[in-house]
Amino acid sequence: MKIFSGSSNIPLSEKVAEALHTKLASIETMIFPDGERRVKLNESVIDEDTIVIQSTNTPVDQNYIELFFIIDALKRSGAKSVTAVIPYLGYQRQDHVFRDGEVVSLEVMIRLLESLGVDSVIAFDLHSIKIPELFHVPVTHLSALPLFVHRIKSKAFNALVSDNPKEFLKDTILVSPDMGGLRRIEQMSELLDSLPWIATVKDRDLRTGDITIKQFEGPLNPADLPGKRALIVDDMISSGNTMIQAAQLLKDNGVVSCDVFATHAIFSEEAAELLQDSSIDRVYVTDTVLVPEEKYFPKLHILSVVETIVKELQK
């Protein structure tokens, strides 16, 4: 087995290789003066099972095309199989036609990956449970939720958020920032001794993309919110706007602390500054997307999905 890394998240790829007691296979990317890139594999892959690790976050098109070229090079060089580990699968929010005449960008990316000959795909916390159905090759849909549960149950986390660690879960509720995350929040509740949950209702203006969050939905009565500690769980943080508005609504309704758990740290535009200045107390993300150092902020905690990937690759 040989592991190649695209350029979007090399630290994660290196940790995966290290955990598997190996080194990343050598690959070089040359950038021409006009911005075109050429990848070159520096090791033979004939009859090898190969892994390529590449998240397709921003710059999404560059990261996808690089992944396409690496897969093309692996296939043309005689690799026996190519498994694409795509911790964050770009274009996943464009997974169906929202309005007439629209493209289904994710379906195009999947078709392109498959046409190049990818044999299987490993991805984390996809936006919709239906996404694996769009693939014709096997997809392993991994989740960071167990990582989050492990952290939430840890003594260290309980000491951070509660004066009375033993009573912590008693005062705690789970929050889904929109009704689309119901399955996720129910899973999370199950993993946390059936914690009660509530969802905030997100209204999105399809034309402008602006969102507003003003009310609650779900089994928990908003009247019971005062004094509770909220754990907001979602698949990703993009502009941060959803999380920030949800947290503000919770605090306005008497919640004493808000911790956010989201797998993918997209952090577009001013997300880092906005999250730091918001009423959110702590933000937990994973390393599916590499957060550049200039986007670090004091409230941010990054957990690693390395063990989860390694366990899957060892199967």
Added chain:
Amino acid sequence: MSNAKSISDTLDKDDFILLTGRANPELANSVGRILKTEVSCPISVFSDGEIRVRIKPNLRRRIVYIIQPTSAPVNDYIMELALMADAARRASASEIIAVMPYFGYGRQDRKEMSRVPISAAAVSSLLVNAGVDRILTIDIHSEQMEGSISRPWDNLYGSYSLIPLLKKRKLQHLVVAAPDKNGMLRATGYAKLLEAEGVALVYKERDVTLNNVSNTMGMIGEVKGKDVLLVDDMIDTAGTIVHAANFIKQKGARSVRVAGTHGLFSGDALKKISESEIEEMVITDTIRPREEVAKNKKITIVSVAPLLAEAVRRIRTGESISKSLIL
């Protein structure tokens, strides 16, 4: 060539549509003006940089031409093109034609070393997989690329647009020169069209044993006292063409001009050109000229819009593309 009026008159405007991405909307709009039809740009961008395509006009049973040179930022422009093709396919277009005046990654057309992708072939096949039925290019770097997909691929030449302007220059004792060994075919073609006196070839000579200079120039052909026209398919960093032009001037040419189809002008290309012996550089607008390119005093830009408009018309009506469009 038909004039603009007759081109637009022979078309039923309801059965085809022109789309453009963000790569060169000016060129697309020029084609639209000639064909007297609107051009729509269905691209918008999300805050995280992901592209969104939404085509508003009805495409059902219409031929869709997507005009998009895949110049820098090449990956974004390829993806826009692929996504527009997908949207057009979903909207029941009868035929989807990728009009790519410049084909990015065209130089990565073979396995020049072990274990590299054939990036140009990966791009053409990904476009077909996204829904493209036919590709139309101008001066693709290597014409063998046409074999990388099992669909029609028409390649046109910038000479159709460049020759009339070059003829106006009334160059005396014209010699057409190639800046490297691969450009000889193009140079002889231009020489024939311009009724030149002769052709010349500048080549690099690697002679490490004689001195430490890795590249010395050599030339075949006579340029002394001649007006020389160097021709190439693209001007990228302009290193090769500037070296060749200065060398030709040094060999006694009266003037040196350059004609090229694609103006990339990467790195400090414009500076090199300004400081060179090149009197005039004529290029086309296959790649949208940046402001500093358009303003550069040595550079003349001629539009390929009439060529593309005529090709669009002929594909639509089923006329021959090669007849009088390919010079």
